Structure formats: C-alpha cells, structure tokens
Amino acid sequence: MPNITLPDGKKLNFEKKVTGLKIAEKISKSLSKQALVISVDGHLRDLNFEIDNDCSVKIHTSKDKEGIETIRHDTAHVMAMAVQELFPGTQVTIGPVIDDGFYYDFARKEPFTEEDLQKIEKKMKEIVERDEPTHREVWKRDKAVEHFKKTGEIYKAEIIKSIPKEEEVSVYFHGKWHDLCRGPHLLSTGKIGKFFKLTKLAGAYWRGDSNNEMLQRIYGTSWSSQKDLDDYLKRIEEAEKRDHRKLGKEMDLFHFREESPGSVFWHEKGWNLFQKLIEYMRTKQNIAGYKEINTPEILDRSLWEKSGHWEKFGEHMYTSKTPDEKIFAIKPMNCPGCVQVFNQGLKSYRDLPLKMSEFGKVHRYEPSGSLHGLLRVRAFTQDDAHIFCTEDQITEECLSVTNLILEIYKDLGFNDVILKYSDRPNLRVGADEIWDKAEDALLQAINSSKLKYTINKGEGAFYGPKIEYVLRDAIGRDWQCGTLQVDLNLPERLGASYVDKDGSKKIPVMLHRALFGSLERFIGILIENYSGKLPFWIAPLQTIVIPVSNDFDDYAMKVHNKIVKSGITSQVDLKNHNLNYKIREHSLSKIPLLLICGKKEVDSNTVTIRRLDSNKQENMELKEFLKKFSALSKAPSI
C-alpha cells in the first residue's frame, strides 16, 4: 500500500491506490483547493493520476513554476477548443507553454483576424464556465494515427509518428474535445480561471522549418489572478515605453527612411553619443595594448573568394560593378582586410600577440523581415579587433578580452553578464587536435573568469569555437553583445605567417572579438536599458543653459561657451518661452542637467543646476561646476 513521502520528509500511508487530489485533501483543505498538478518521483502527473507504489510527491499550486505552466498549457488547450468550435475544419498542431504565456499553431486557409481573437476569448470564457472535465487515455499508436487521420488532423498524425517508440501516446479529453498531448492537465477547464488574454497573431512555419508550410499562431498569456495579469500587461506597456525606436525619434537621435532600409541616419545628438562611445572604447583599447587600424570598405571579389566569404556568405553581401566591369564587394566583415594589414612586412613571434582593432563599418544584406530599429540593421559599425597569437597564448588572450568586456559593460551600467560557449560543429575545417586545443584554451579562459556560462553544443563557427557575452538589462532582458571566436582557418587561407624562434614560418592563430558587437545595436540596448535617461558621461547632450529672461542671454552664452570649452556638450536656449516651458521641454527630452541663469547667478558668477527627475536647485560657482562636471564626463573606470 502506497507510502507517500512529502517534500518536508513527512510520510503518509494510504490503504489503497491514491490520487494527488486525495493526498492534498489529507494534507489540508486549502491545499486541495489550490492544488493543480503533482510531481510523482519527479514526473509531473495529473491530480487524478493513480498512485499505487511508494513514492515522493510534491503538490504544485499556481505559486510554483509547474503550477502556473500547467495553467498556461490548459489555457492553450481551451483556446484550441474554442477555435475548433468557432472555426470547424481548423487543424490543431502544437501548443506549448512559453515565458509568461503560451501559443497554439493552427492550420486554416482563411487568416484569423483581430476580431476573431475577441470571439475566441469570449468562447474560451464559455468553455471555462462549462467546466468540462479532463480525462486521459493511452492509445495504441496505429489507432491514434488512424483516428487523427480520419478526423482530418493530419498534423497530429504526423506528430505521433515522431513520438519515440518507448513513449506512450496519450490523448486528453476535455469533455468531448480531445487532443494528442503529453500532459499533465488540470482536472477540468474551469480550473484555469479567467485571467488570460490573447495577445497576438503571427505566422509560423510547421516544425520551425522555412521550407514547410506556414501556420497561424495565436499567442496568449494566462495567470492565476487578475493582479498578476494586470502586472504582466503593465510590464509589457512599460517595455514599450522604452522602445529605442520611439525614444530615438522623441530625443532626436536618429531616423530611418525608405531609401535605405536598415541603415541609420544619425542626427547630431545621436552621432554625439556614437562618437563618445567610440572615443571611450578607443581609450580603453589603447590602455589594453590594441593598435587601431582602418581598412577599405570596398574590396575586390578575388579577396572574398580567397577568404571563403564569397561562397559561405555571398547571399548576404552587397556587390558593386564598376564601369569597367570589375566586381567589388562592400565588406560584410573586417577580418580579411585586417589580415592584409598583418601580412604587410615580416612578423616575428616577438610581435605576438598582436592586437589590431578597427571601428569598421560593414554592410550585410539581411532578410527584410529581420530588420528592427537599431537592433538589427544592414549597415553597422563593429568595434572589431583581431588578435594574432600563438596557440599557447589563446587562453591568456581570451581571458584579457573577457576582462576588458566586463570592465566596459560595468562602466555602462551592466553588471550581470553570462557567457555562452559554443564548441565544434559537425561541418568544420581543421584537424581535431587543433580543435581540442582551441576548445581547451577557451574553456580554461571561461573557468578562470568565474562567470556563469552555458554550453551550446555544436554551435561554433565552422572555423573555430566561440564565446558570446550576454548582458542582462534593467528590466531583465538578455542581450547578446560581445563575441570572441577562435579562428583556425582564415590566417592560412590568406597566407598569414610569422617567423618563429627557430627561424621557421608558422601560421598564427587569429581571435576575432567584438565588445559591443555593433555600435548601432549597443546604442539601442543602452537607450532601452536607461529609458533614454543615459548617465551624464555618455548622454547625447549633457547640458542646456537657460536664461531666466532675455536680459541674461549674454551671461547664458558666456556660461555655455565655457562649458563647451571644457568638453561638455551644451546648448543654450534663448527662445521666446518662459522658464517653466523650457524646463518641461528639456526634461521631457531627457537632458541630464539644466543650468538656470538669472540675476542672482550673474551677480555671483554662479549657475543653478537642475538635474533630470529632481526639482531641487543647486547653486554653484561656474568654476566649480566646470571642474566637477568635466570630471564626471569621463567613464567611471577612466
């Protein structure tokens, strides 16, 4: 007779077979009400799953990840039910749980509309009201395939074929409606509650493969209380408010236009931010021993053929034919150009490691559907560098790249960084021994960095393993920015070599690295992270000087000129508006410092500071202000 061990170690003994629900009832009335699913020896089961052996269990409520995910999974089922009731002939395919919600993919000729979503939601509420009971059946594979084929559910039949032989084929019923599903599920449709919302319509390929037909996906979210649902919707709204595309327009940083989709038109303020970041990086890299170079944007086709890009990357490359019929490519990467710089003159082992950096603007013909503001563009500037070194130097160089990245992210307010490590893919170049070495070296560097990391098996580049640096922003989103790749291929292809101690020619290892990745993308991330309120040292426009009335224009100009001389970006606002108006206007455009100048300031040779998001006034001598704030114009670590 089953002996049930609870998470706190307590044991309960039952006379005969028992279900999760019974166990919950025995523990407490409130638990039996809140119980959603149960883990039995680590396997998630329905609450009416019959237990007849000794085991450990944990009963899940909406407070657990397992509980809330089951609610979402059930909501997906209820949605599919509603869709099939409203639109007979629609086929269901898959409907998994995702972060904060769920989706279900449907096959139907006519597209769903926004109004359909309302109808579906209404129908879902009806189904919740009907409180259809759930029950689970295990079917024979053949019977299941035949059944779903007969009912016109071709996709389901296909899914069954791909279920591993040793797994059961289970079918869940909610009332009469049923779906092939692994489960577990709640006891009835009423249990999901009413705190759900269908959020968006989308297309999605069957089995995620762009060669397959496109299905219609409906996304939704589902929670265990109205408050959680409201909080979630609020969170989405807040994230929309910090959208860099919106803020970029409002703050007059940049714009995009039809003539060049995916390329940025930088305005004065945005370009200032861009240049500040480059200046900052340049300083950091000089300190770290990099030599900055610059290589041509347009290079002859033959170089790209030699490097392998023509073949492997050709469809993403812009090309250009000259009047005399020569074909050039606009560089999609900086590496071949950099290797050519390395190739100038004989290099000795004493020159290694040789770190060459380049703020190189590259162009890639990205698929139109992937473009997204600054985050995915067709023309962007990489903070690129290539480190030529020996195999023995890989670990040390990787470690120093990692440290540099951490310093830089920290200066910019990102302290939460994780690594993604990708090792050898099936399709690759180079001998296994070299891969062994490269992977060991990278792993050593990762381990000594003490950062958390994940392994992406087989996801490395064809020419070598890589690390990707992922930072977490102020609202918990992860962004992959920096990357470090070991290249065992390109130096050889382009004939790079150095003279070793013994006088023999050797091929150097090349490390590709980028810290921000793309300046454009990083600026997008920065804007969203700070909601546009960038720290003083990096702000696109740091101060605006405002005279209290026109009588003080001269003094305001004088203050402005001194500020500009001290290296702080400043504007002076002499427009015909009153003080309140100007303060409101410039606060909304997120200028960190407003300097007010009136009679008081003129008489005492001071300025009155108003900081963004504060209504305090600080009066200080102009000299003191210049000293204090030009120091604050530097990055924290410089």
Next chain:
RNA sequence: GCCCCUAUAGUUAAAUGGUAUAACACAUCCAUGGUAAGGAUGAAUUUCCAGUUCAAUUCUGGGUGGGGGCACCA
C-alpha cells in the same frame, strides 16, 4: 524571405466615395518670466503605381516602407 496587420502635417492622433480635423511642434507678434505647458495670429498634409467611379485620401489590385511574429543572425 514567409504569414498577418499597417501607411493621413515635423510628431501623435481624428474624419470622409464630393481633396480633411485637432493637439503639440514650427513661424511672427505681444508678454520678460525664478524651476514641468503665458497669450494672439499664421503657414503646412492623405506613401507610390494602376484599376473601378461623374468623382478615390476613402473601394480593389500591385510596389515600397513600417509593425507583430516565423525563418535567418555565418
């Protein structure tokens, strides 16, 4: 690239088979002001190409861009 949605002034929005409204921004004038919108006046617009129609910004088709996803991100 694929699916769906979408395109009105500098921006954000409204309206209509008979060429369009508002707010903010902008310009001029008045007001010269002390920490988040002072007042008056003014100028300015239907994404492009076809089609239907007496008439298209509105309806239909297509192009292009934008948005949400999918795929892609070497």
